[in-house]
Amino acid sequence: MLDGNVKMTGILPGKGRQIPDAPKRPKMPKPPKVANPVSNMTAPKPKPPVNRKPKPPPKVLWTPVPVPPSFTLDLALPRIAIREFVLRFGKLLDMSRTHLEELEEIGGRRSYDLEDDDDIDVEMGWVGETCVRAIFLGLLSLLLNNQPEFDGDQEKAIQDAIQEIKASRANLSRIWGALASLRAEFAKEGNKPLFPDPLPPPQHTKIHTTRSGALIGAGINVTTTAQLVPVVLPLMEMVLDTQAVRDEFEEGAREAKEQAREEKERAKAIRERWEETKKKNNPVRFLFCVSDSQIEKRKCFGRTRWPEWNTGEA
Numbered sequence: 001m002l003d004g005n006v007k008m009t010g011i012l013p014g015k016g017r018q019i020p021d022a023p024k025r026p027k028m029p030k031p032p033k034v035a036n037p038v039s040n041m042t043a044p045k046p047k048p049p050v051n052r053k054p055k056p057p058p059k060v061l062w063t064p065v066p067v068p069p070s071f072t073l074d075l076a077l078p079r080i081a082i083r084e085f086v087l088r089f090g091k092l093l094d095m096s097r098t099h100l101e102e103l104e105e106i107g108g109r110r111s112y113d114l115e116d117d118d119d120i121d122v123e124m125g126w127v128g129e130t131c132v133r134a135i136f137l138g139l140l141s142l143l144l145n146n147q148p149e150f151d152g153d154q155e156k157a158i159q160d161a162i163q164e165i166k167a168s169r170a171n172l173s174r175i176w177g178a179l180a181s182l183r184a185e186f187a188k189e190g191n192k193p194l195f196p197d198p199l200p201p202p203q204h205t206k207i208h209t210t211r212s213g214a215l216i217g218a219g220i221n222v223t224t225t226a227q228l229v230p231v232v233l234p235l236m237e238m239v240l241d242t243q244a245v246r247d248e249f250e251e252g253a254r255e256a257k258e259q260a261r262e263e264k265e266r267a268k269a270i271r272e273r274w275e276e277t278k279k280k281n282n283p284v285r286f287l288f289c290v291s292d293s294q295i296e297k298r299k300c301f302g303r304t305r306w307p308e309w310n311t312g313e314a
Contacts, residue, residue: 071107078229079106079126085236086135092244093138102127126226129170136165136175139235140182146242157185172222179231180220195234198227 083103086095105127126132143150144158164178176198183194201223222228239245 076106078233079103082135082229082232082236086138089239089245089248092142092248093135094141095134095138099127099131099134102131125224126229129172129225132172132225132228132232133165133168133170133175135232136179136235137162139232139239140165142239142242142244143235146244147238153188154186157182172225172228176220176222176228176231194238195231198222198231199229201227 083106086093086103087100090100105125107125140158140162144155144162150158161178161182164181165175168174168178179195186194198220201221
């Protein structure tokens with residue numbers, strides 16, 4: 001190669017680097033690394049189900065009531081039913097507030113005549129004699145004035161029972177005697193008895209028989225109002241079919257609908273007023289009242305211009 005071209009020289013020793021560098025190639029951008037969608041992609045883990053612990057029911061704060069074990073739920077439910085009925089239709093029965101408060105004593109008011117270890121007074125105790133008298137007068141009056149199915153003899157029997165109870169002066173034996181006569185009059189036509197006999201009196205009750213309260217009414221001596229609880233319940237069932245009670249139910253339904261309609265109108269008016277306030281979007285401005293002395297001080301310092309919102313002017 002050197003023989004053919006005399007001008008060419010070989011690599012001379014001691015002359016350093018004698019071969020020119022090759023031209024630099026432009027750097028090509030490396031392609032971005034793309035993750036393998038098959039190998040690197042993992043399926044999302046399913047969320048574990050949320051196991052929410054059920055909230056425990058609220059603890060009921062029971063208030064102990066001094067009643068004996070013999071005063072069971074079966075004895076309390078009829079008294080509760082009487083109380084709810086009289087409270088709902090107290091206006092029709094013409095019951096006073098004092099009598100309604102007496103009905104709150106489901107377990108009866110304790111009598112101080114008996115010993116502390118005697119539980120019969122609590123089991124048999126109930127409301128006062130005047131309260132029972134008012135209940136019977138209200139029930140019989142509703143039956144007389146709102147039951148057209150009674151004939152002349154039955155209506156007269158109810159009227160006589162009402163008059164006798166009014167004249168009884170809250171004597172329980174005389175009240176039961178009037179009710180027993182009423183039951184006997186209705187039983188003449190072969191009908192079933194209107195109500196059962198009263199409960200037997202307590203064993204340790206002291207019975208004082210007088211001329212006005214002699215043994216009448218099938219020879220049953222009524223000494224406590226709790227004995228008449230089974231007598232009140234059937235009369236309540238009869239009163240439920242009267243027209244006055246039906247009208248009371250309808251009046252209550254109308255009042256409930258009227259209250260619901262008024263509540264809807266009130267809520268609609270509040271929403272409309274709020275929408276108007278949002279459309280106006282006016283900032284709330286506060287009015288500050290400035291005294292005359294403050295105005296004079298501001299004039300002395302050459303500041304006589306006051307904003308309109310700061311002068312208290314409308």
